Amino acid sequence: MKYPIYLPEITTREKELVLECLDSTWISSRGRFIEEFERRVAEYVGVRHAIAVMNGTVALHLAVLAAGIGPGDEVILPDFTYIASANAVRYAGAVPVLADVDPETWNMGVEQILPCLTPRTKAIMTVDVYGMPPDMDPILKLARQRDLVVIEDAAESLGAEYRNRRAGNLGNIGVLSFFGNKTITTGEGGMVVTDDDHSAGVIRQLRNQGNSETTRYFHDLLGFNYRMTNIQAAIGCAQMERLNRILERKREIQDLYRENLEEWFTFQRIEEGCRSSHWMVSLMARDAGTRERVMLGLNRAGIETRPFFLPVHSMPFYPSQEDSPVTVDISSRGFNLPSYHLLRDEDVLEICKEVRICAGATS
Ligand SMILES: Cc1ncc(COP(=O)(O)O)c(C=O)c1O
Structure with missing residues (x-):
């Protein structure tokens, strides 16, 4: 194809940082770039916590679990989204309830959410479709009134803004993707971003096999290996600079x-x-x-x-x-x-x- 749909830009800076991982042998999920990448993204998005993971899909899975969503719960999300948004709800054993979207913004708003509410609704998952956040304030107001968690699927919207707040920081927990066709990439990669200390702690633990913070090889949660590698994070650090x-x-x-x-x-x-x-x-x-x-x-x-x-x-x-x-x-x-x-x-x-x-x- 003369013009592919997307092309990531890989410069000498990415190569330099990746080479540092290879030369130092810090190629697995420990090393200086992971914390550095998390720090940079947290600062950019404007949140206290950023937790780097393997891809956006598992980031969504962890966000759903950290929100306490499980069997019997319903999560309202747009019918018009990439499949991973809905699948993450299913992975947690909960039910995705699919709302229609606005014909002009292609996003789900309060008008579409209201008919989907039931006593089992536990959360709303907004999606910043093709990079644009929905009108979040009315959604957040509704969520506060009904005591619902708002998960923002910002996989496509790093760098977008809504009323001077950055995408990823518009709900209670946000999710980013760094797949090769995203605004910045780490090859495969994702991140959960939040201001909530408790959720961040749970997500860090779930990412790392549910390992206890204090006792090695004691797993007080059923976790996963969803960790990002230092090599991915090195690419991410170089990309963040641009x-x-x-x-x-x-x-x-x-x-x-x-x-x-x-x-x-x-x-x-x-x-x-x-x-x-x-x-x-x-x-x-x-x-x-x-x-x-x-x-x-x-x-x-x-x-x-x-x-x-x-x-x-x-x-x-x-x-x-x-x-x-x-x-x-x-x-x-x-x-x-x-x-x-x-x-x-x-x-x-x-x-x-x-x-x-x-x-x-x-x-
Ligand atoms: C809206 C949305 N959510 C989630 C994802 C999943 O991200 P990943 O491909 O990094 O798993 C994507 C990926 O394109 C997406 O567009």
């Missing part, structure tokens, strides 16, 4: 796409008071047929695309649901375009021109 520059360039790229395609395609409406991380350039065609035609044409031209996530309820292991019409519609018409910060203006313009041709619009 985060602001990456975010800035991604915003410019997003603006250029919008300027050149907004006339023919619908983009995500930016929530008031929000700054998206613009993780993925995401747009909707006027109908499913146009989307297919555009994606096929772009593929032939060497431009990689991705269809939007399928509704979670369409997976065979989740109950089929009739009442998520917005999710079903968005999912059938939406697609992502190449989104990495290394794209030059002329690359974006070339991609836009091809998109317009494939859509049958004039170039």
Whole structure:
């Protein structure tokens, strides 16, 4: 592909820090980079605790467990999300209750949450879909009134902001992903971020086989080996040094796409008071047929695309649901375009021109 959907940037800085791990033989889950990476992310997000783990999915699993969610509990989350959000609830033996989303912001708000509340609701999991947080204040107010925990799946939104607070720090516990196509990457990697001392303690322990803090080889919790390696963290430290520059360039790229395609395609409406991380350039065609035609044409031209996530309820292991019409519609018409910060203006313009041709619009 001439233009892949995403490309991580690996510089001599990543190589230098990884080489330090190899030379020092600190290649497993101990070493200076883990604490350093956690410290940097905590400081950036604005929380007291950041706990590095193997990937975003296990970070979600630990967040759900630390929130005390278990069998019999229900967690409300959007039907329009990546499958890992719902699966994490299932791993804990709880029930994901899938809410529809707003047709313009593609996010779940209070309006969609309210009909899903039952006496068994224990938590709300918000998802900052494609990098943009939902309108969090009304959700947090509802959660306080009903004594619910708010888990923020910020896997896609490192660097996004909502009313001067950074993504990851918008609920009680936040989760980040550092997969290769994320704003910064560690190859595979994730992090749980929180201000809550108790949750942070439980998460640290669960990450490390439930090992007691005081007695070696005594495990007072049924834990997991979800630890991140020093090598992953070294890559993360190098990436954090460039985060602001990456975010800035991604915003410019997003603006250029919008300027050149907004006339023919619908983009995500930016929530008031929000700054998206613009993780993925995401747009909707006027109908499913146009989307297919555009994606096929772009593929032939060497431009990689991705269809939007399928509704979670369409997976065979989740109950089929009739009442998520917005999710079903968005999912059938939406697609992502190449989104990495290394794209030059002329690359974006070339991609836009091809998109317009494939859509049958004039170039
Ligand atoms: C919304 C959302 N949640 C969770 C995850 C899982 O993260 P990971 O791939 O690091 O396990 C992703 C990954 O893309 C995601 O987009």
